[in-house]
Amino acid sequence: ELKVEQNPLFLSMQEGKNYTIYCNYSTTSDRLYWYRQDPGKSLESLFVLLSNGAVKQEGRLMASLDTKARLSTLHITAAVHDLSATYFCAVDATGTASKLTFGTGTRLQVTL
Amino acid sequence: DGGITQSPKYLFRKEGQNVTLSCEQNLNHDAMYWYRQDPGQGLRLIYYSQIVNDFQKGDIAEGYSVSREKKESFPLTVTSAQKNPTAFYLCASSIGTSGRRGEQYFGPGTRLTVT
Numbered sequence: 001e002l003k004v005e006q007n008p009l010f011l012s013m014q015e016g017k018n019y020t021i022y023c024n025y026s027t028t029s030d031r032l033y034w035y036r037q038d039p040g041k042s043l044e045s046l047f048v049l050l051s052n053g054a055v056k057q058e059g060r061l062m063a064s065l066d067t068k069a070r071l072s073t074l075h076i077t078a079a080v081h082d083l084s085a086t087y088f089c090a091v092d093a094t095g096t097a098s099k100l101t102f103g104t105g106t107r108l109q110v111t112l
Numbered sequence: 113d114g115g116i117t118q119s120p121k122y123l124f125r126k127e128g129q130n131v132t133l134s135c136e137q138n139l140n141h142d143a144m145y146w147y148r149q150d151p152g153q154g155l156r157l158i159y160y161s162q163i164v165n166d167f168q169k170g171d172i173a174e175g176y177s178v179s180r181e182k183k184e185s186f187p188l189t190v191t192s193a194q195k196n197p198t199a200f201y202l203c204a205s206s207i208g209t210s211g212r213r214g215e216q217y218f219g220p221g222t223r224l225t226v227t
Contacts, residue, residue: 004154031214042202043155043218050211088154098143098206098214099170102154 002027002093006103013079014111021106023072023089030067031092033100034074036085043088047074079110115139116219118203123224125197133188133222135203144186145204145216148172155202161186162209190224197226 003026013019023032030051035043047056049065049072056063060083062075072089086107090100116137125131135144143162147155157170161180175194180186186205190197200223204216 031211033215035218042220043204045215045217048212048215090155092214098209098216099157099160100145100155100216101171102156104152104154 002029002091002101004089004091004101004103006087006089006106008106009104010107010109012109012111013076015080016078018078019076021074021076021087021108023074023091023103025070025072025089025091025093025101027093028067028070029091029093030065031098032065032072033090033092034063034072035088035090037088037105038085046087076108079108081110081112084108084110116203116205116217118201118219118222120222121220123222125224125226127226128192129226130192131190131197131224131226133190133201133203133224135186135188135219136184137186137203137205137219138184139205139207139217140183141205141207141217142183143206143209143214144180145206146170146176146178146186146188147202147204149200149202149221158188158201190226197224199224 032049034046047063052067086105090102119134145160146158159178161167177189203219207213
């Protein structure tokens with residue numbers, strides 16, 4: 001059974017600081033997705049990582065994938081309040097069905 | 113505007129009643145999915161469909177049923193057999209299931225409360 005673990009589960013950080021969220025998964029996969037969820041809202045797709053060494057960047061967020069270590073990171077640079085949300089990673093280990101297993105999420109709170 | 117719609121946004125039901133949640137997409141996506149989210153947790157897959165008239169059970173299918181008679185529509189029925197149905201239900205779709213085509217786009221969700 002595929003397990004996806006994120007840490008930390010909760011992150012409080014000041015504006016302007018940098019931090020990294022980690023996503024570990026338990027079985028071989030080269031398809032990993034990052035999503036953002038605002039309170040009470042749906043999920044917004046952030047990044048799609050489809051190969052070992054993949055790196056994607058959008059604004060202050062950068063995601064990477066190391067399939068050998070079964071690890072993805074979401075790096076936040078110079079955080080701003082608007083980044084406050086819950087971030088989920090999701091892994092597809094089937095290779096064919098796009099059947100995602102989600103992590104429990106990291107709730108990010110950026111304080112002024 | 114292309115997108116995924118779910119209705120209703122909020123739904124209240126008495127225990128023992130079946131209830132059907134609607135999911136419609138006009139993105140011409142082949143694949144559709146249903147997830148359940150409980151407070152403070154990630155999403156869990158209930159059912160998914162890769163093509164019209166075909167669907168598969170996800171990780172927590174017990175107490176749920178689906179149909180996929182049209183490409184645009186993938187309704188979810190929460191039956192009285194589902195022991196703890198109160199949750200936030202999210203529908204998603206993707207162009208296909210491989211590579212970049214497997215990227216899933218989510219609807220706004222339906223919050224179901226059963227008392």
